[in-house]
Amino acid sequence: MSCPRPRHTDFRIWRWAWLVGLLSAGAWPGGARAAEPLSGGVHIAVLRVGSAGPDVASAVASWAQELRLRTSIEVVAAAPSVRPDEPALFAYPLLYWAGDRAAPALTDLAVVQLRHHLATGGSLIIDNTGRAEASQAFDQSVRRELLRVFPQSLQRVPANHVLFRSFYRLDRAVGRRADTHDAEGVRVGDHYAVIYTRNDLAGALLRLPLGGFALPVVPGGEAQREHAMRFAINTVVYALCLDYKDDHTHVMHLLRHRRSTRAPVTPVTNAP
Amino acid sequence: MEWAVAFGWGGRIAVVVMLAATVALAAWNVRTLASKRRRAALLGLRLATAAALGLVIAQPTWVSKVEHAGGRRVAVLVDASASMAQVSAGARRWDAAARAVTELARLHPVDVHTFGTRTEHVGALAGLQGVLPDQAHTDLVAALGSLVDTRGPRGIAAAVVISDGLDTEQLAVSGSGEAPPLDSAVTALIERLRVPVHAVFIGDRAPVRDVAVVAARAAPFGFTRTFMPLDVDIEVSGYGGRREALTVTVADNGRPVLTREVPLDGPPRRTVSFEFQPLHVGVHVIEATIAALPDEATAANNHAWAGLRVVRDRLRVLHLAGHPSWDTRFLRLHLRGSPAVDLVSFYVMVGQGAGAYVSADDTTLIPFPNREIFEESLTSFDLVIFQDFPLGPFQVEQYLPQLREYVVGGGAFLVVGGRQALAAGGYYGTPLAQWLPVRLASLAGDDVGYVDAATSLALTPAGQHHPVTALESGVDANAAAWTRRTLAGRNTALAAGEGGSVLVTDQGGHPVIAVGEVGEGRSAVIGTDSLWTWAFPPTAGSEARDETRTHYHRLLDQLTAWLLHDPDLDRVRIEVPVDPVDLGSAALVRVQVRGGDGAVLPNVLLRYGLAPLHEPQVEPAQWSPPLTTNEQGDADLRIQPPGAGLWLLTVEASIAGQPVRATAPLGVDASGRERARCIPDDRALAAVARAAGGKVWPWVPPRTGVPIATAELADGGERIHTDLWSHPAVLTVLVALLGAEWVLRRRWGLA
Incomplete structure (x- = not known):
């Protein structure tokens, strides 16, 4: 639905105040820190597997800002970080694993927890943040560890999948780089619980303290950056809404079908 | 009566030729006798012998169709349903039917049965005395089936149905126009009778002012929130030319849900179609009602019920x-x-x-x-x-x-x-x-x-x-x-x-x-x-x-x-009959009590009571004595409703000291379908008579009696075969003739 949210929620006022406060204090993008999950707020929790680099949390905060500006999703700006073998993993259904180098092997407990997390409704977005090109070492680490978590390997997400129209209409999955136009994923049930992009999504989102973007986008420049942002938004909307947009191809049919079965009978007006 | 012989025409000619040759040989043999008397005696003996021999060879049989004592009877089926208690042409239909039976008994030997909900053999005309036309249904097909089963070895000559034609079961006719064709099972049943089935139609079409709901027809089950057809058959009599409108209302478990205005003037038999949307899982009693007109004959037939079981598909x-x-x-x-x-x-x-970032x-x-x-x-x-x-x-x-x-x-x-x-x-x-x-x-x-x-x-x-x-x-x-x-x-x-x-x-x-x-x-x-x-x-x-x-x-x-009112979640579950029960019959109801976790609860105290469905807020006037569930958590109730109508059955169980109630609708029918239609209708009778080679007469049978079966008798035992050739006297005569001829031939010097 495209209508704006209501005016009478105080929460929205708080939201704008939050944004203004961050800008004025130069507090974002800040470092990764733990946060208590809010019942209704959506966190993008950074999955700590080895070293993710200091910029990841800042990129996530920028990502959250874009989500709040463009969608109705109540995203929490602070990016908590969590290890896969921590009990706190289950406080955050949406995980973000970024890396530009080889990642250490997951512990057995981490594998079990991650499997349970993703199998029971969690989502994992993996981002290869190699600067000049996708990090082969990280790529190999990801594929190796995912095979420990799930028996099936990463598969290309079809271009007609709802991921590419969960919010924006997209025809490719690019980031700061556009090495490939595809995204990969691991299906759990009838949805992708893991989305993997090799195009450095975080790099396209990362901002300087004063608000400008930190890294150039190649080869498409700012148009590609906007495309990357849209893909980043689609991934979160997909994690929250799943195949909701697929429903809409059937909604009018369902509504019309119901109408067609009705006969022009007169309801009793004095019925209790 | 007729003859029968052992062989066909060729054999018969051969026998005649052989016997003629024997007689001719005998005549040639006795030519030497001088006495004409002796020649005639021997020739006569030979002819008699040949005739006796021919009798033995031909094996003739005397076939007779013997009527048993009193002959075959005409079976009379008299409609004893509640509609026969109504008045037509100034007389009670039942009395008119009795007069028709009397007339038939004067013309034929009769064997009288009454039919309605059940078929009963009353035998002679006098057996009708004391019978009341009060049966809740009219089921002519069941009556004909009973006739096939009980007609006995002698068979019947014909069947005569005396009725106002308002069948409520297989032969029920709704709407206008001709009766629908009989189904194959009914046709086969009529063929098994092998006799004509006539009808005496008790009634006329004299217009009386009345509107009636003949039937409310719906599928026996439906789905929640899915529209389903509901047809209400109405009958309007004596209101031609009037401009008022009838108000037909449909109620679901006592709650009005649909209404429609239909013109009073129009065809006498009509069907008003609704689309009905049941909302909840369970038994629904659908009641169709026509608002009573001030000058109609009776308002007792202004409503009809249909039972419906609703399940959830999606x-x-x-x-x-x-x-x-x-x-x-x-x-x-x-x-x-x-x-x-x-x-x-x-x-x-x-x-x-978000407008700057989001466009359609x-x-x-x-x-x-x-x-x-x-x-x-x-x-x-x-x-x-x-x-x-x-x-x-x-x-x-x-x-x-x-x-x-x-x-x-x-x-x-x-x-x-x-x-x-x-x-x-x-x-x-x-x-x-x-x-x-x-x-x-x-x-x-x-x-x-x-x-x-x-x-x-x-x-x-x-x-x-x-x-x-x-x-x-x-x-x-x-x-x-x-x-x-x-x-x-x-x-x-x-x-x-x-x-x-x-x-x-x-x-x-x-x-x-x-x-x-x-x-x-x-x-x-x-x-x-x-x-x-x-x-x-x-x-x-x-x-x-x-x-x-x-x-x-x-x-x-x-x-x-x-x-969603899902009955699976109810801790007290009631299974009531879908169709209304007949007044006077017990309603068989099963109650099951379960705990919150779905496990059955044995030995739970129960009580139940009935209140009018149209006033659901009313407590039952009287509660039953307490009873308990069995080991399976069930209790079978035999409920005797206090009267006709729609009732709300309330069952109260005491679970862990807390009263838990459940309710279900219960319809009780007092000949409702019988009384729904007041205009006699001969269409079903005509259809049966046509299929069985019979005729329909109004009020009384013809003075000359009803046609009876003239072809093959109903039962093989009616034909009697008498073998004439195998009688001992035939052999004795043959031996005596041969012996007399032999003695005379010896005395008169012939070989």
Whole structure:
């Protein structure tokens, strides 16, 4: 639905105040820190597997800002970080694993927890943040560890999948780089619980303290950056809404079908 | 009577030729005798011998059709149903039928039966005395079947049906025009009778002023919230040329749901078609009624009932969410987990000020079809969910009257809380607040309508025994399970509402889960947006995680089932007959009592009572003596309704000291279908007579009697074969003739 949210929620006022406060204090993008999950707020929790680099949390905060500006999703700006073998993993259904180098092997407990997390409704977005090109070492680490978590390997997400129209209409999955136009994923049930992009999504989102973007986008420049942002938004909307947009191809049919079965009978007006 | 011989014409000629040759040889043999007397005597003896021999060879048989004592009788079937007690042409139909039987008895030997609900053999005419036309049905096919089974070895000469033709069973004719063709089973039955079936039609078409509901016809089962055809057959007599309109009303378990005006003037027999939408699973008694006209003959036939069992095929859910969240995501996963759910979802996807970044061309956003949903399709949904959904967008507030009508009319409405729901979502002071099971307060001070804080939970006394909150078996285990559950926040400004039941509170006693009845429908509130944390639990232990997930799904399943009046969730379940029972017969009802966990409960004290269905708020006037469930948790009731009509059966079980009630409709028919039609109708009689080679006469049989069977007799035992050649006298005569000829030939000197 495209209508704006209501005016009478105080929460929205708080939201704008939050944004203004961050800008004025130069507090974002800040470092990764733990946060208590809010019942209704959506966190993008950074999955700590080895070293993710200091910029990841800042990129996530920028990502959250874009989500709040463009969608109705109540995203929490602070990016908590969590290890896969921590009990706190289950406080955050949406995980973000970024890396530009080889990642250490997951512990057995981490594998079990991650499997349970993703199998029971969690989502994992993996981002290869190699600067000049996708990090082969990280790529190999990801594929190796995912095979420990799930028996099936990463598969290309079809271009007609709802991921590419969960919010924006997209025809490719690019980031700061556009090495490939595809995204990969691991299906759990009838949805992708893991989305993997090799195009450095975080790099396209990362901002300087004063608000400008930190890294150039190649080869498409700012148009590609906007495309990357849209893909980043689609991934979160997909994690929250799943195949909701697929429903809409059937909604009018369902509504019309119901109408067609009705006969022009007169309801009793004095019925209790 | 007739002859029969052992062989055909060729054999007969051969025998005649042989005998003629024998006689000719004898004549040639006796030519030498001088005496003419002696020649004639020997020739006569030889002729007699040849004749006797021919008799033996031909084996002739004398076939006779012997009528037994009194001959074959005419079977008379007299309609003894309740409609025969009505008056036609100034006389009671039953009396007219008796006169017709008397006339038939004068013309034929008769064997009299009465028929209606059952067929009874009364034998002679005198057997009709004392019989009352009071049977609740007219079943001519069953009567003919009984005749086939009981006619005996001698058979019958014909069958005569004496009736006003108002069959209520297989041969029931509705509408106008010719009677529909007989089905093959009826035709085969008539062929087995092998005699003509005539009819004496008791009645005329003298117009009387009356309107009647002949029948309410619906499929024996239907699906919830799925429109199904309902045909109401009406009969109008004596109102030609009048301009008034008839009001036909359809009620579902005593609640009027549809009405239609039809012109009084028109064909005498008509069918008014409705499309009916049953709302709940279970037995429904559908009653069609015509408002009585001031000058009609009787209003007793102005209504008819049909029984209907309703099941659920699919669950259609309208899910409106104020924004995507984990709570919407996991609720969606839960609903989509069942293949029987048709889920129509609409989420508010963009926030205020997003216009610079969001355009219709770039996104997949669609406008919210509020008119299609709230004005045209709302009643097709079994369940409507507002999840953290504010009333502001989409002008939903203007559709609250439709939403209220939906809920009051039997719909299910669930509000899931959050920062944009309930008091925080602008519900306070709107009509919606009036049918929620909680009372909303206006927000004061710093209260934004929601508090973010870990919240422990507790069951209220109502929640301890409510099926919605039964997460574990046993009261103590269930209460302990709830104390282990926590939430990450809750809606504020809520209090217990009138007519609602708060089932779960936080530790401070603030409502968290509440349910309530709204007219025929139900509503519920879950005052938090963190229930999803049960589906995706933050606890470390896998066992605890699994238990919590199970509780999440069980709570939502049970809440949905309760909102939908799902009988599987009822702790006291009643199975009543779908079709109305006949007055005077006992209604066989099964009651099953289960605990909150679904386990059967033996040795539970029960009582039951009946109250008029049209006044459901009335307590049963009299309760039954107490009885108990058996080891399987069942109790079989034989209920003798106090009178005809629609009743609401209430069964009350005492479960853990708490009275738990369940209700079900019970229809009791006092010859309703018999009395529904007052105009005699000869179409079914004509159809049977036509198929059986018979005729229909009005009022009395013809003076010359009814035609009887003249072809093959009904039974093989009627034909008597008498063998003439095998009689001992024939052999004696043959031997005597041969001996006399031999003696005479020896005496007279012949060889």
